[in-house]
Amino acid sequence: MELSPVSTCARFHHIHPCPTPLSFPIFPRVSTTTSSSGSGSGRGSQRSSAAAGTPALIDIPCNDAQKSGAADAQRRHSKPYLARKDAILQVQKSPHLGSALQRLGGVLKVQDLNVILRNFGQQSRWQDLFQLFDWMQQHNKISASSYSSYIKFMGTSLNPAKALEIYNNIPDELTKTNVFICNSVLRCLIRNGKFDSSMQLFRKMKHNGLIPDAITYSTLLAGCMKVKDGYSKALDLVQELNYNGLQMDSVMYGTLLAVCASNNRCEEAQSYFNQMKDEGHSPNIYHYSSLLNAYASGGNYKKAEELVQDMKSSGLVPNKVMLTTQLKVYVRGRLFEKSRDLLVELDTLGFAKDEMPYCLLMDGLAKAGRIDEARSVFNEMKGKCVKPGGYSYSIMISSFCRGGLFEEAKELAAEFEAKCDKYDVAICNAILCAYCRAGEMESVMRTMRKMDELAISPDYNTFHILIKFFCKEKLYMLAYQTMEDMHRKGHQPAEELCSSLIYHLGKIKAHSEAFSAYSMLKYSKRTMCKAFHEKILHILIAGKLLKDAYVVVKDNAKFISPAAIKKFAKSFVKLGNINLINDVLKVIHASGNKIDQHNQFSAASQRLFQMAVSRYIAQPEKKDLLLQLLQWMPGQGYVVDSSTRNLILQNAHLFGRQLIAEILSKQHMMSKALKSH
Template identity: 50%
Template sequence: MEVSAVCLSATTSASASVSPFLSFFGARKIRERGRTLTSLSVAVQETQAPTTDSAATTSSTSNSRGSLSVRTRFNSPVRRSSIDEVKACSDPVSALSRVEGVLQVQDFNIILRHFGESRRWSEISQLLSGCIKAKHGYSKATQLVKELQNKGLSMDSVTYGTLLAICASNNLCNEAEMYFTQMKNEGHSPNVFHYSSLLNAYSGEGKYLKAEKLVNEMKASGLAPNKVTLTTLLKVYARGHLFEKSQELLSELETLGYAADEMPYCIIMDHLAKAGHLLEAKKIFAQMKEKDVKSDGYSYSIMISALCRDGSLNEAKELAKDFEKKFDKYDLVIVNNLLRAYCNAGDLESVMHMLKKMDGLSINPDWNTFHILIKYFCREKLYHLAFKTIEDMNGKGHQLNEELCSSVILQLGQSGFPSEAFSIYNMLRYSKRTLCKSLHQRMFSILVRAGLLKDAYVVMKDNSQSLSAKSLEKFAMSFMKSGNINLINDVLKALHRSGFQIGSDVFSTTVSRYIATPAKKDLLLHLLKWMSVLGYCVDSSSRNLLLKNAHLFGNKQIIAEILSKQHGMSRKNKTNKT
């Protein structure tokens, strides 16, 4: 059975967003019934697959409580209605977008089986074409194709076209060449889409010689390059820094009427600017505006970004203002470039205006948005806003940059916000990464200096090997003087385990504090016994203070015996050392 009926839409959806099928299955591994992504296609082909009702019923050998639970879930009216809606819809992708939050893994399996039984191959093809922009899309696509082949489906030109597009999207030039050659060897004639996809794969590395050879081969086969082919070739030249050839090809595109929109100009401008030829990029931009080329604002976005990189901050800001006057269409890329321009120019009013606009248009910030804002707030010494932005970034699941966060932690600590600094430290700590040793030292010093000794103890307990002896000594004295008295013994034990040699001045301060708080006499008694076991000994002043206040312990003999034992252990240790 050929897959040509399956994948017709694949050739027209190379740049489509990820299919709801794939976004669902790519987001989590399917463990129910031992299924994986590759086994989905098998489920699609099962002509004897169970119906929705039978799938909802567990086997008679199952645990009765489990069976009841499964039946209850499958009999949910909302889920049943959602499944029926997708099955009946002529555009199941849009239906899935509406209801995918309701559906469970087994529901997707049911829908896929229904498509297979109904021979609705075009819907199944979207699972393959959806791999184009999915994470690890190439490996997922090849696994799916392998399963299709195992079920007797042979590769055809449309399947190869989709694989070529996936290779191009993932910058897999060699793999694209392999599929292109394999397709021709199997007797399939390449069409314009196949040539354009392979050209796109070449553009990733600027392989212009191979690209020119491919275009000549295409012409020799009787196929005329279209707008997509020539624009892709332009991208190959631009990425290969062949700007003279790029200009010549742009002129050809203009002559053919293929440069009515801004895309060809954007390609050249972007690569000129990134190669350090900002003046030439400006000329292309001016040329585009002079010819009144249709624009959605992306050319402005490219130039704003280029001006920011060049340090032409006021010019970038003015161009951003010009964009806002002319366009009311925004996306995340454009918003980030406008924000960067306003932030670099120090225009807080415009920054806040842009953030409000993002909220109004429901544009969600990405990793770049947060970093632009955090750096700006730090530069303007708006540290509390920087903290709130990091907090929001972490809450939305974005990976925090340790170097940037470390800088913010230092600035917050120096500006009198130690608690906020510690919050950022904990965000990094709980992100399950190995932090730089200097960050533990930095955080520890900030906390000790601010008197947040309980938090400092948390840092010390887990990272003592990353802390200097001097900072540990300062912490020990500070904690004995004003730390939580109920934690004093725990802190001393943690310091001892870390290898830190506790000095007599630390013990002297501890004894004085305990004596001043008679209610904690049991803690003092416990500490003195612990010291005796490990060979620590109080100094003479502490010894006299303890004997003077021995009545606090009810039996003076107890203190005398402990002190005698300490003295004996101390002498023994000194003898052993000599």
């Protein structure tokens, strides 16, 4: 960042004759940005090199402290300096930013505008921030620091798309690989849950010339905490930073421990903790807390107690987070007496003024089936004037639902709605579950409207609760519409629920909707029960959706019984698309269901061929399909029966007598050969 001498004049009283390393980066202007050869050597070296490569706003010779101090004081009282100082204050306070910039923009330098930019960001004045940055771009008063700060605030305002747009539109390719700008973009994406996008961009940045520093890797490591296979992704990053000659610092170790904890890697967390100490890094409260979190995933209370004791021996005092995490360890290990004792200690220390520690114990008790004890903790919390929120209510409502206490669940849901105004998807799901189990349709609809009003996006559990409820209320089309919405949102329906809905849709003759629900499940990543294919086949046949039925048979014939395939074949040849009859017969043959006298098709096989021939004769324009069928049959060991043969001969003039005679002659020879066997 660039530091304006105008807005931070008080800090210059502490300037030393020889500049000391700054605690923040200083960037050159875009037009003069150069890459630092030492950017991969660590945070301190990079900051120093960045500072050294930047034209100083106030040039202070290192060999003359008194002269530099006098020059500094003189500049502070110069007219240009005072004019800039006044201009900064006016722009920051102006209710009309555009007019203020029009009047005062000529006085302000890039570093002054950066100060105003950061001021707007720190005060969350997003519209002013956007307007100022646009003005800076238009008037070419912009530096790398401007980009870095602006992108950082885009992450704070939850606008990663805008941050990416700004980054991609940076005109100078060298500036786009400035490590501070790149770090800001990556941090913005990570902060907004865009880990995959951040990794793709990181690879592109490296290809374009970025030399990542320790902060780059620390930022990406932090993103591994909340993604699938985060531990393996973190290992790849650690290997890469080591390959690039960078060293793990205490911040990175803390992040890596947190990644291990979030991925249930207890042993690995312990190993990294020991490695960190062996390398000379002193663990702080954050490291201990992260390792304790790893122990919590398995309820390893003995190691947790040893760790807390080790921390105390090192002179660190357990804080609220540490003790709350230890409580979680006890709860996971179902050591409820120890949990209660620790909760009392938290309360005594003043660390139990919110619902979290109570919720941990309540949740553990409820999941252990000790609902009465969980209710007692909930009431104790309210008795101590600790305001319950959505988390505690959702725990208790859900536990009542699991225990079959539907009236109590409904009453507690109504109590939350009356007393609380902060909703999230977890409490909404609990409330929906309570009202659904109690059969309160009006309350269910009211809760759904509430979610829409508050822009709370439903998750997998929301859809599951609603579909199950609508099926119970025999509102099968509403259940189907909810499943469609679920699918559009990227959630995969559970097979058991989907199967039940498909069955009921078939019963009410909603055959097309049943097939759509089947397709949602089939093309999801879930494993599908083999019997499911035959179930949907019967529904499609009943609904005369024979083209869809053909797709099911074609893709899954090996999972469908011969009787079901026989039923499908008869229906399709009789009523299906005439252009697909030959294809259907070939698929049935290829599936191992040979259509001849020696298996389950026997007499039915002749009826199939007879029906097919009859349909072709009824539409002479389909003569090519009839000829193709008759030519295909002998090669597979099939012949027409005498009645079908006579029917063909009677209509031979429609297809060419000579050709029909040749084909039937071959079939006759095949028939003799079959009889001889």
